[in-house]
Amino acid sequence: MRRMNHRRTLAVYLILVLTAVTFAQRRAQPTPANTQPKRPRLVLLIVVDQFRYDYLERFGDLFAANGLRRLLSDGASWTQSNYDHMPTYTAPSHAAMMTGAYPAESGIIGNEWLDRATGKRVTSVSDESVKPLGGNPDEKASSPRRLMGSTVGDELRLATNDRAKVIGISVKDRSAILPAGRHANASYWFSTTSGNMVSSSYYFNELPNWVTTFNNAKPADKYFGAKWERLLSENEYVRRAGPDTPSWEKVGSLSGDTNAFPHTITGGATSPGRVFYNALKYSPFTNDILVSFAQQAIVNEQLGQDDDTDILSVSFSANDYVGHRFGPYSHEVMDVTLRTDRQIGTLLDFVQARVGLSNTLVAFTSDHGVSPIPEQAAALGLDGARLRIADLLGTIRAAISARYNPQGKTPDPAADYLLKDSGTMREWFINGNVYFNYDALRRDNINVDEISQVVVAAALTIPGVARCFSRTQLLRGATSITDPIERRALHGFHPARSGDVVIVAEPYKYLGDSTTATHGSAYSYDTHVPTIIMGPGISAGRYFDPATPGDIAPTLSALLRLTPPSNATGRVLIEAIRK
Numbered sequence: 001m002r003r004m005n006h007r008r009t010l011a012v013y014l015i016l017v018l019t020a021v022t023f024a025q026r027r028a029q030p031t032p033a034n035t036q037p038k039r040p041r042l043v044l045l046i047v048v049d050q051f052r053y054d055y056l057e058r059f060g061d062l063f064a065a066n067g068l069r070r071l072l073s074d075g076a077s078w079t080q081s082n083y084d085h086m087p088t089y090t091a092p093s094h095a096a097m098m099t100g101a102y103p104a105e106s107g108i109i110g111n112e113w114l115d116r117a118t119g120k121r122v123t124s125v126s127d128e129s130v131k132p133l134g135g136n137p138d139e140k141a142s143s144p145r146r147l148m149g150s151t152v153g154d155e156l157r158l159a160t161n162d163r164a165k166v167i168g169i170s171v172k173d174r175s176a177i178l179p180a181g182r183h184a185n186a187s188y189w190f191s192t193t194s195g196n197m198v199s200s201s202y203y204f205n206e207l208p209n210w211v212t213t214f215n216n217a218k219p220a221d222k223y224f225g226a227k228w229e230r231l232l233s234e235n236e237y238v239r240r241a242g243p244d245t246p247s248w249e250k251v252g253s254l255s256g257d258t259n260a261f262p263h264t265i266t267g268g269a270t271s272p273g274r275v276f277y278n279a280l281k282y283s284p285f286t287n288d289i290l291v292s293f294a295q296q297a298i299v300n301e302q303l304g305q306d307d308d309t310d311i312l313s314v315s316f317s318a319n320d321y322v323g324h325r326f327g328p329y330s331h332e333v334m335d336v337t338l339r340t341d342r343q344i345g346t347l348l349d350f351v352q353a354r355v356g357l358s359n360t361l362v363a364f365t366s367d368h369g370v371s372p373i374p375e376q377a378a379a380l381g382l383d384g385a386r387l388r389i390a391d392l393l394g395t396i397r398a399a400i401s402a403r404y405n406p407q408g409k410t411p412d413p414a415a416d417y418l419l420k421d422s423g424t425m426r427e428w429f430i431n432g433n434v435y436f437n438y439d440a441l442r443r444d445n446i447n448v449d450e451i452s453q454v455v456v457a458a459a460l461t462i463p464g465v466a467r468c469f470s471r472t473q474l475l476r477g478a479t480s481i482t483d484p485i486e487r488r489a490l491h492g493f494h495p496a497r498s499g500d501v502v503i504v505a506e507p508y509k510y511l512g513d514s515t516t517a518t519h520g521s522a523y524s525y526d527t528h529v530p531t532i533i534m535g536p537g538i539s540a541g542r543y544f545d546p547a548t549p550g551d552i553a554p555t556l557s558a559l560l561r562l563t564p565p566s567n568a569t570g571r572v573l574i575e576a577i578r579k
């Protein structure tokens, strides 16, 4: 019996060896042509923070030939590209671009949220376990540890045994870190305390030499006292945006500057330092710093120099700071947009010279739009307003007391049913989320479903509140996916990180934001952004199919023949892929 088995094993072994030899011979013969099409050498993701789709239309005739106009004419552009989540903030959307995932899957539900485990507010990228590199030692350090799942860059690195290089650059840490991903080579952002381009020990133990050299030249300091003037003649601006200093433009607390051109960039300081570096954010000049830093990255990291595709993402943040301060219908936003167009032209020309645009896939998008300043919207009859959070929470508190303390006992046993910040002793209210104090609800045996309904009903009585969703409702799937607001709330909700009740304001109304102009809503002025892809394999044209920047990741993955990022739910934009 044993011998029989042995013989059979030997026979099988011989057959296997013979097959392998035959196969090897066949493989060794030269193939007539390499049928595998070449991958592009570089993927360049260009993001402009707070760039509404309509900026392409309102200012498009003033664009230069080598910038956005080149992307529009040589690339595929989607006219109906909207985020399908809320809140439409920087971090959730920057996470969506290269993961293809909603915040519900990426876990990046806001720029900040409440970490229930510690009772502290965290940012999307804050990480106490890493050290800052390149800035001042007291700086907070950041990493992609809160990002759930992989990016296109992570998958590319996996597919190439780490030969692919993946680098993210921005003024904001979150905008540099999130598109690059967890397994990126590096992310760099601008430190407003040192004026340097910095990173963290998440990526390496010390900055590459070229970064230190870049910082030693003090790239920010040359803009001290710079005058920001209009790029074109004033009448072009008046024609599109009205007068330069309308009453609704409030410049906030930035000293040494007014809301009129020209803007002198000092922050009110007498020499470069923290105050000035912070003021510099509100000018177009940090975009210039990013362009030269990106050029240095391309040269020194040899991006796009071999057949293993590299990824560079560059996210321009100046547009967001300027937009928050002056609003979408200002001379300043128009001017920073025109300047960004030229800056993108410079970057594309550089890539053309160094890598070749025929070897480069360029994707262009934004993380969100912005709403008109509420006072301007109100003046135009659009019913703009600012809802006060204190009033909102007061109404909710009163409803909770009416239901759970009907006799009006003092102290009110229901006074701590909403979760409070242990420092300020004020109720948490972040990203339109209200939080329950689970310990107190458990103590008094309060049914979470029931108190949720009490809060939702109360919130809906507040003037300016359009919708209100409870955790139980969202988790149960008791929302309609054909209703865009409900769907976007659902896509923005992560069970472990979101609050217990989500409040949605009416169009043109801000939930307690004191900045001049802001974004975050599920309305088109915040969700409608450009999505453009240009490069090998892409058919140029204007496409009217619905799209979202979350489609960039699966589309790039398809073009690069990669496994899509782990949580990608976007679609491949097949209408523009050359067959």
Ligand SMILES: [Zn+2]
Residues within 6 Å of the ligand: 049, 050, 089, 090, 091, 320, 367, 368
């Ligand atoms: Zn943003």
